[in-house]
Amino acid sequence: MSELHIIRNISNDDGAAQVSDYGAHLLTWTPTAGRQVIWQPKAVYLGEGKAIRGGVPVVFPWFAKGWENGEMTAKTPKHGFARTSDWHVDAEYTDDSRIRYTLTDADANPEWLAELHCGAAPRFHATYDIEVGSELAMTLTVTNDGDEPLRYEAALHTYFSTSDITAASIHGLEHADYLDATLPGFPPRVQGDEPITFDGATVDRIYYATDPIMLEDPAWNRAIVITAEGTKQTVTWNPGVAADTEIGDMQPGEWRDFVAIEAASCREHAIVLQPGESHAITQRVQVVGR
């Protein structure tokens, strides 16, 4: 993190957002006359090398500790270096309804680039577009500027605000295969007929499905519709009561206030770009009701 920490306001007739240059991290988004949709903790801890909790962390170029040759690796930093890097604003594509950030291999230190295992000198540029209005759209586009294939994982790790997660439910992943990341070895499971619900136990699942999702929250009389493009998986995560003792940058009980629903391509669905190729992943968010 540079000494100066810049938070930008993007505001128009239809909605408002705040974005941090550190991590190209969307912190909040609120449609006009509606409630906040993207969750932000009561206290936001900022520090060099520390990922920002809440909002939309950009996970790139590896997910969790990485995955290669059918096995989990031990790459650091967790979830890649994009969320702890200072991104650059592209003023030409930035106005009161959108912002564009860029990041290249020149922004990454050599140890991180070596963790990619994509030749001696991996080269890339990433463009991250956030469109703010009555809907929210986020697109991460990566181009391989090097001479060797570039393999990377990515996710838009969106934290959605909830009245109380134990009274909300996620629809759209019925019958989907998933990996249960709360158990050793991530055993495969299949979602039944029922929506995903939460009771205070940790839920951490990688669904092999990208159907439109509806996060229903009757207490707030609203549903959030989430769609993804260019990805292969949907990750759902809520830490449950364990967060009170295991997650230092959340207040006790805050686990009730959000669920993460992530548009992801990870593990065996990492994206492989040949020299000169590009790929985009997008997550779009709409609100039904308030």
Ligand SMILES: O=P(O)(O)OC[C@H]1O[C@@H](O)[C@H](O)[C@@H](O)[C@@H]1O
């Ligand atoms: O605390 P972090 O590094 O932001 O990660 C939060 C969560 O991110 C999710 O994507 C993972 O599936 C979880 O396992 C992880 O706990």
